[in-house]
Amino acid sequence: MKKTGWEHIVFRVINLLLIAFLLLPIGIVLLFAFNSGVFIIFPPEGFSLRWFHSFFTHREFMRSFWLSLQLAATTVVISTLIGTMAAIAIVRGKIPGAGFLSALFLSPLMLPAILTGLALFQFYVILDVGRTYTGLLIGHIVVTIPYVIRTVTALLHNFDRSVEEAARNLGAGELATFWHITLPLIRPGVIAGSVFAFIVSFDQFAVSLFLVQPGINTLPIQLFNYLKYSFDPTVAAAATVSIALSVTMVLLLERTIGLQEYVKL
Amino acid sequence: MKRKTLKYYLLLLPGLLLFSFFFIIPLAVVALVSLLTGNPVNDPNVTFTLRNYAKLFSDIYYFDVLTITLRIGLYTTLVCLIIGYPLAYQLARMKSKNLRTLMLMAVLSPMLIGIVIRTYAWMTLLSDQGVINATLKNLGLIREPLKLMYNEFGICLALVHIFTPFMVLTLTGVIGKIDLRLEEAARNLGASKFRTFFEVTLPLSAPGILGGSLLVFALAISSYVTPILMGGFSIITLPILIYQQISGVFNFGFAGTLGLILMLVSLVIVFFYHRIMSRVAGGVGA
Numbered sequence: 001m002k003k004t005g006w007e008h009i010v011f012r013v014i015n016l017l018l019i020a021f022l023l024l025p026i027g028i029v030l031l032f033a034f035n036s037g038v039f040i041i042f043p044p045e046g047f048s049l050r051w052f053h054s055f056f057t058h059r060e061f062m063r064s065f066w067l068s069l070q071l072a073a074t075t076v077v078i079s080t081l082i083g084t085m086a087a088i089a090i091v092r093g094k095i096p097g098a099g100f101l102s103a104l105f106l107s108p109l110m111l112p113a114i115l116t117g118l119a120l121f122q123f124y125v126i127l128d129v130g131r132t133y134t135g136l137l138i139g140h141i142v143v144t145i146p147y148v149i150r151t152v153t154a155l156l157h158n159f160d161r162s163v164e165e166a167a168r169n170l171g172a173g174e175l176a177t178f179w180h181i182t183l184p185l186i187r188p189g190v191i192a193g194s195v196f197a198f199i200v201s202f203d204q205f206a207v208s209l210f211l212v213q214p215g216i217n218t219l220p221i222q223l224f225n226y227l228k229y230s231f232d233p234t235v236a237a238a239a240t241v242s243i244a245l246s247v248t249m250v251l252l253l254e255r256t257i258g259l260q261e262y263v264k265l
Numbered sequence: 266m267k268r269k270t271l272k273y274y275l276l277l278l279p280g281l282l283l284f285s286f287f288f289i290i291p292l293a294v295v296a297l298v299s300l301l302t303g304n305p306v307n308d309p310n311v312t313f314t315l316r317n318y319a320k321l322f323s324d325i326y327y328f329d330v331l332t333i334t335l336r337i338g339l340y341t342t343l344v345c346l347i348i349g350y351p352l353a354y355q356l357a358r359m360k361s362k363n364l365r366t367l368m369l370m371a372v373l374s375p376m377l378i379g380i381v382i383r384t385y386a387w388m389t390l391l392s393d394q395g396v397i398n399a400t401l402k403n404l405g406l407i408r409e410p411l412k413l414m415y416n417e418f419g420i421c422l423a424l425v426h427i428f429t430p431f432m433v434l435t436l437t438g439v440i441g442k443i444d445l446r447l448e449e450a451a452r453n454l455g456a457s458k459f460r461t462f463f464e465v466t467l468p469l470s471a472p473g474i475l476g477g478s479l480l481v482f483a484l485a486i487s488s489y490v491t492p493i494l495m496g497g498f499s500i501i502t503l504p505i506l507i508y509q510q511i512s513g514v515f516n517f518g519f520a521g522t523l524g525l526i527l528m529l530v531s532l533v534i535v536f537f538y539h540r541i542m543s544r545v546a547g548g549v550g551a
Contacts, residue, residue, distance in 0.1 A: 012355075021426070022426065028390060028396060029389065039394065086276065086280035090277070092273060093270065094273075101277070101281075104289075110535040111532075112504065112531055115292070116288070118507060118521075119524075120291050121511070122291065122520075123291035139287075142284065199377065203381075210511070220379050220380070223385070227381070227385060228498075231389075231394065242379055
């Protein structure tokens with residue numbers, strides 16, 4: 001039955017080219033982050049860490065970098081907590097309107113993020129609180145909660161409840177059952193959700209655009225502003241650091257749950 | 266039994282409060298302010314008006330912005346589909362699990378990188394001093410830089426790169442669910458490989474084509490960073506116009522009007538996307 005016709009080979013070649021197209025820009029950024037030249041020209045001039053030095057000693061970039069890290073970390077903790085609680089209530093609670101609630105919590109995924117940013121900013125202006133760190137944090141929590149709800153809900157749905165019943169029949173209390181049975185079983189969903197929440201918050205642009213305090217930018221906003229006026233490979237170094245961070249996160253995810261599991265093809 | 270229900274309501278409470286106060290109410294306020302003559306906080310005699318909506322339809326400039334936004338969305342969607350289909354087809358039909366994971370990672374990895382960085386990557390390639398132009402100039406092949414960005418071409422190219430993974434994911438799910446026996450039957454009945462593809466596989470993947478296209482279109486018309494950077498701050502799309510209304514002229518009413526238009530379009534698209542995809546979950550070709 002094995003047949004590899006010419007059309008198969010053409011097809012494979014086309015796909016390899018398409019994958020190259022998808023990976024090319026990232027490759028270029030990584031390459032020029034380590035290049036010693038100021039200009040991004042082929043062939044590269046030589047190996048250098050000067051752009052990383054430039055990034056890590058740039059006061060504005062460093063402030064933004066730490067702000068983004070801190071913001072993402074705080075967002076993850078709160079989103080994961082609130083999101084997991086809500087997901088359990090929606091799947092388990094037999095609450096009237098569960099379908100509506102689930103749609104509501106997922107809706108920030110469907111709404112253009114720029115509108116969430118606009119709405120929150122306008123709301124803060126009307127309340128006369130202006131742009132604060134808390135306001136920015138709330139924006140990030142709202143747009144990351146859907147990821148937590150989605151992953152935790154998926155796990156709760158295909159979950160054998162008889163294990164919990166067995167624990168309860170054997171005399172375990174409600175809390176003990178939750179802690180020792182339910183939580184370990186939904187843990188992959190919670191971890192996946194929090195990894196996504198971290199990446200989405202760390203890379204968040206549209207919501208932050210409206211909500212960052214004047215002069216205190218998150219890293220994506222800082223990079224964006226920098227790109228308006230200059231173009232040197234410091235941005236490539238910053239990009240490399242962000243990419244390394246995301247890749248670490250995904251490897252963590254792959255190690256704990258497996259990528260295929262999440263993508264569910 | 267009653268205590269149990271109460272417990273679930275308590276679990277739900279923080280999320281519900283958060284979303285009521287920081288999502289639903291703010292969006293409702295956007296809709297409300299778009300219908301007012303001014304800001305109700307600092308102006309006590311505001312009244313209802315449709316002037317923000319009239320403004321949208323009375324000026325040809327806004328019509329142009331809308332046309333450009335939709336055109337960029339349309340081109341991006343078409344190219345994503347052309348690029349995404351072969352990738353999705355191979356992914357769905359791959360037998361080796363390891364190769365599949367590898368290919369999946371290659372296709373999805375651009376999704377892990379922030380939008381600003383991905384746009385920067387395209388700028389390093391396509392700008393006047395970018396890799397392509399600088400290299401061609403160094404080789405003496407061109408004198409004036411080729412106009413690869415600062416136009417709709419550059420915007421679409423970068424958007425295609427950013428949204429292709431979404432298209433591939435949607436398509437792979439649908440193609441993977443097609444019953445292979447239908448293709449075998451067609452082949453056994455004497456249809457050529459090409460005819461089998463065009464008359465069996467392609468029609469059966471229609472829900473994925475439609476779903477993926479709707480998704481990419483909705484994402485493309487609401488993107489901000491890529492159009493503004495790749496367009497060199499000279500091409501104005503709907504999200505850019507919305508931000509300008511706030512940062513430039515502080516006109517919340519008109520920004521809200523534009524925002525509601527974008528929201529309406531997105532929600533209609535998302536509604537149809539979900540209808541199509543939930544029908545697919547029921548089984549394709551079954």
